[in-house]
Amino acid sequence: MERLDGKRIIVTGGTSGMGEGVVRAFPALGAKVVFWGRNEAAGAKIAAETGAHFIKADVADKAIVDAAMKESVEYLGGVDVLIHAAGVAPHCPAEQITAESWYTTLNINATGTFLVNEAVFPYMKENGGNIINFTSASAFIVSPGQAHYAASKGAVNSWSRTIAKEWMPYNIRVNMIAPCIKTPMYMQMRAMMTPEQLAAHDASMAQLCIGGQMGDMETDFVPLMAFMASDGSKFITGQTISVDGGIMMVR
Ligand SMILES: NC(=O)c1ccc[n+]([C@@H]2O[C@H](COP(=O)([O-])OP(=O)(O)OC[C@H]3O[C@@H](n4cnc5c(N)ncnc54)[C@H](O)[C@@H]3O)[C@@H](O)[C@H]2O)c1
Numbered sequence: 429m430e431r432l433d434g435k436r437i438i439v440t441g442g443t444s445g446m447g448e449g450v451v452r453a454f455p456a457l458g459a460k461v462v463f464w465g466r467n468e469a470a471g472a473k474i475a476a477e478t479g480a481h482f483i484k485a486d487v488a489d490k491a492i493v494d495a496a497m498k499e500s501v502e503y504l505g506g507v508d509v510l511i512h513a514a515g516v517a518p519h520c521p522a523e524q525i526t527a528e529s530w531y532t533t534l535n536i537n538a539t540g541t542f543l544v545n546e547a548v549f550p551y552m553k554e555n556g557g558n559i560i561n562f563t564s565a566s567a568f569i570v571s572p573g574q575a576h577y578a579a580s581k582g583a584v585n586s587w588s589r590t591i592a593k594e595w596m597p598y599n600i601r602v603n604m605i606a607p608c609i610k611t612p613m614y615m616q617m618r619a620m621m622t623p624e625q626l627a628a629h630d631a632s633m634a635q636l637c638i639g640g641q642m643g644d645m646e647t648d649f650v651p652l653m654a655f656m657a658s659d660g661s662k663f664i665t666g667q668t669i670s671v672d673g674g675i676m677m678v679r
Contacts, residue, residue, distance in 0.1 A: 429651050430658035433458030436504035437657060438497075440487055440544055441514030442480075443470040445611035446562075449645040450511055450653050451480050457654055462500040464514070487514045487540035497547035509558045509657045510548045512541055517564075517613050519620040522575040530576045537580035542587060545602075549595065556599030560656055561588045563604040563668060565676040573625070585668070592666035601665035603656065608672035609649045610642040637673030648673075 432454055439454075441447035442463025451463045451474055461480035464487070465471045471482035481503055485496035501507050515537045518529055541561050548559065566574045567581035585604065592602035618626060634640040643649060652671050655661055670676045 429457065430654040430660055431458050432654060432657055435459040435508045435657060436506050437461050437509040437511065438500045438504070438507055438548070439463040439480075439511045439513060440485070440540075441465065441512075442482070443467045443474060445513065445613050446605075446607060446609055446645070446649060446653075447511070447513035448474060449609075449611075449650055450513075450657075452478055453646070453650045453654070454657070455479050459509075459657070460504055462503055464496055464500075487512075487544050488535045490543050493540075493543045493547050497544070497551070501551045506555070507548060507551050507557065509560070510544065510552075511560045511653070511657070512544050513562050514540060514544075515562055515613075517574070517577050517617055519573045519617050520576070521573060525576050533576045533580050534583070537577070538583035538587070541584050545587070545591060549600070552595075552600045553598050557601075558657065558661075559588075559591075559600065559602040560653075561602065561604045563588070563606050565606055565608065565670070565672060568606070568668075568676055573621075589666050596665065601662070603661075603664060603666070604668045605652075605656070606668050606670040606672060606676060607649065608637065608642050608670075608675050609645055611645070614642055637675045639673060643671060643673055 437459045439447050439451050442451045443465030451461055454461050455478050463480050464483050464485040468484055475482040483496045483499055485492050518533055561584055563584050564581040566578040567585055588602050588604050
């Protein structure tokens, strides 16, 4: 796995799932890590176990995001990498999506990405940087029951590719991860499916990807993230990197 010695890394959504996965793995690779989350108890526990620094922050609130970014950069003495993993993944038939659920999903996933990326930009403008956002296969291939989620990740795609071009002169690169990894979010999504949907999902997974199931955090996800956070990936920008066992082969 790539070493990350001296890298100053900010991780959102760091108290569970893939965010937590990198927060737990990266300090041992030499990185200095600040992570954000909403769950203070989980944040304190992970901080104590990893040595990473926790900041309570809701990514959908501009004032909170700006303050958390300032505190993060001050703590790290600068920032090299932003891993923006915070997000929600509701599951609901399109005709039953409420306006409230639509606003919440777009607010957290799309606006949250905008706010966090905008907040880090001034700190990366002088010396360059590396932004890693999270999209989803749902935004590329049709995933019934996730129309609002797909729309929010479609916004993340367009936003990320545009800023990858606009911020290129500042040596800021912007990529997206399209994961299929076993996390609490995935388990919640499974819990929201009807028995028929679940059976169909499991049957399709068996056909769709290497191993027939979602990927593993430590062996499938963390090594990719170590590469993406390292200088080994410094000539990659504006790309969607799928870590999904081959589920999505559209680009
Ligand atoms: N698990 C997968 O296979 C998968 C597939 C496609 C996309 N993704 C994307 O990957 C990212 C990480 O997902 P995960 O599976 O690790 O999920 P997860 O639910 O385990 O973690 C997401 C984290 O984001 C946090 N969060 C949600 N709303 C927030 C807010 N307003 N402010 C701050 N934090 C907030 C949650 O509390 C949680 O800690 C998400 O953007 C998700 O959409 C995941």
